[in-house]
Amino acid sequence: MIKDITIGQYFPGKSVIHRLDPRMKLLLTTLYIVMLFVADGFLGLAAGFIFLLFAFFISRIPLTLMIKSIKPIIPIMIFTGILNILFIDTGTVLFEWWAVKITTGGLKTSAFMIIRIICLICGTSLLTYTTSPIMLTDAIERVLSPLKKIKLPVHELAMMMTIALRFIPTLIEETDKIMSAQKARGADFETGSLINRAKALVPVLIPLFVSAFRRAEELALAMECRCYHGGEGRTRMKQLSLGVNDYAALGITVAFLVLVIVVNIFTVI
Amino acid sequence: MSVIKTENISYIYSDGTPFRKVAVDNVNIEINEGELVGVIGHTGSGKSTLIQHFNGLLKPSEGKVFIDSEELWADKSRLKAIRCKVGLVFQYPEYQLFEETVYKDIAFGPKNMGLDDAEIDKRIRDTARLVGISEEMLGKSPFELSGGQKRRVAIAGVMAMEPKVLILDEPTAGLDPKGRNQILSLIKEYHEEKGNTVLLVSHSMEDVAKVATKILVMNSGRLFCYDTPDEVFRRAKELEEIGLAVPQITRVFNRLKAEGISVPDNVYTVDRAEEVLLSMLKQGGEADD
Structure with a gap:
């Protein structure tokens, strides 16, 4: 149940997408998001969607994983869809009753929004599926490094992010374990009123916090024992470098972005 | 009458992803009432996964589990009752302590069973005595105790539910020899007192040899054997092949036998070895042939 959360869940592989420089992947994902927001018609969105399918296909991520990543945002999608249907009253009226008015414009916009959300989530999930969290924070650190000039502790922020990401699976596992242990003692998390269920979480949360603090202390001690003293003068084991693949991927993405802009201009005319 | 019975159970982790792993592979077993079973296996041999099937924490990917001839997962609403019948103490159980006092923490399980206060109080005092927790300790915060004490409190928390079957996953892990012996002897005492x-x-043959009446050996997800300690330790060679060693003292005796000295081959604790050697010395000469 709790293990189904896919945030930051890396799906190991050796595809071209997996091997791209993480900085480039960050940039490409940004461009892709821009692409989705620049598109103001179904045609532009279709271009973005094709780009996604293309990237998804060469990454060899199983379709079930992608569907799994959409699942948690279904409520948001339904909410946006309904809001758009109800509050946009352009186009021809299809149905009217009391204050509810459904129009072709509303339906169109809500379909457009839902597709856009799906594309957004799938695209960004593709980034986290194909990039290990360590690589990702590494890339973020490198991308943000110019901000060191204005005294922003970039390295420390990246280290905090790495540690946080690194401990998500550990904490999830721990939660699972503690829940199992309390279930074995007859705790019940699935039935009862909302208040009772919230109360039932106390025997899980307290041990979880205690162990999180214990882990933090142990980790800090271990880091200090290995002479960790911040980012100054630190070298890396894996140097990031941009290769032919990266530039090719950038080229293709920019081409798609241009395509979307061109499509926009033509549909306006 | 078997209290635990499994029919061809298998359990697969993360099916359909590259992390797929068969943790339990087609296990058939019948455990009779009143046994003290030592479950042995390498790290990752599936022993922890297997035992979580016995109280319905894990649902087998295939196969069926019966507790007291009742099929698990046939009726989900019965799971809670089953979990009270089959008490499971996890690895490092001290990490599950959460209450303000030791007393309240031990009360957590019995309270969930819906017992009345007088009965709960009686059970707490009973188990506290059994595991060696003093009256004064009952009022303390569990977080103030030492590692070994915490462990005993956590075990008491499950024992107080008076389960028909008590399962302990590596109860001696991470304890010093003194703490290990304390835990082992309290388990033995509990078994003798309650039956x-x-x-x-x-994963320690020595630990298991000290107390078990039956031994269950798991090897890479499969049931390797389930038999009396005599029968299991007789297969010393096979056990070594799967990376498990028979107790040190048994190895010594096996060597003695290989050297042509006639010694019994059911020696797997130091106490028993002492007994055997002393009687041989008394009779004299028997060891010479």
């Missing part, structure tokens, strides 16, 4: 079925998971 309940106890499953003791461990």
Whole structure:
């Protein structure tokens, strides 16, 4: 149940997408998001969607994983869809009753929004599926490094992010374990009123916090024992470098972005 | 009468992803009431996964589990009752302590069973005595105790539910020899006093040899054997092949036998070895042939 959360869940592989420089992947994902927001018609969105399918296909991520990543945002999608249907009253009226008015414009916009959300989530999930969290924070650190000039502790922020990401699976596992242990003692998390269920979480949360603090202390001690003293003068084991693949991927993405802009201009005319 | 029975159970982790792993592979087993079973296997041999099937924490990917001839997962609403019948103490159980006082923490399980206060109080005092927790300790915060004490409190928390079957997953892990012996002897005492079925998971043959009446050996997800200690330790060669060693003292005796000295081959604790050697010395000469 709790293990189904896919945030930051890396799906190991050796595809071209997996091997791209993480900085480039960050940039490409940004461009892709821009692409989705620049598109103001179904045609532009279709271009973005094709780009996604293309990237998804060469990454060899199983379709079930992608569907799994959409699942948690279904409520948001339904909410946006309904809001758009109800509050946009352009186009021809299809149905009217009391204050509810459904129009072709509303339906169109809500379909457009839902597709856009799906594309957004799938695209960004593709980034986290194909990039290990360590690589990702590494890339973020490198991308943000110019901000060191204005005294922003970039390295420390990246280290905090790495540690946080690194401990998500550990904490999830721990939660699972503690829940199992309390279930074995007859705790019940699935039935009862909302208040009772919230109360039932106390025997899980307290041990979880205690162990999180214990882990933090142990980790800090271990880091200090290995002479960790911040980012100054630190070298890396894996140097990031941009290769032919990266530039090719950038080229293709920019081409798609241009395509979307061109499509926009033509549909306006 | 078997209290735990499994029919061809298998359990697969993360099916359909590259992390797919068969943790339990087609296991058939019948455990009779009143046994003290030592469950042995390498790290990752599936022993921890297997025992979580016995109280319905894990649902087998295939196969069926019966507790007291009742099929698990046939009726989900019965799971809670089953979990009270089959008490499971996890690895490092001290990490599950959460209450303000030791007393309240031990009360957590019995309270969930819906017992009345007088009965709960009686059970707490009973188990506290059994595991060696003093009256004064009952009022303390569990977080103030030492590692070994915490462990005993956590075990008491499950024992107080008076389960028909008590399963302990590596109860001696991370303890010093003194703490290990304390835990082992309290398990033995509990078994003798209550006559309940106890499953003791461990990777230490020495620990298991000290207390078990039956031994269950797991090897890479499969059931390797389930038999009396005599029968299991007789297969010393096979056990070594799967990376498990028979107790040191048994190895010594096996060597003695290989050297042509006639010694019994059911020696797997130091106490028993002492007994055997002393009687041989008294009779004299027997060891010479």
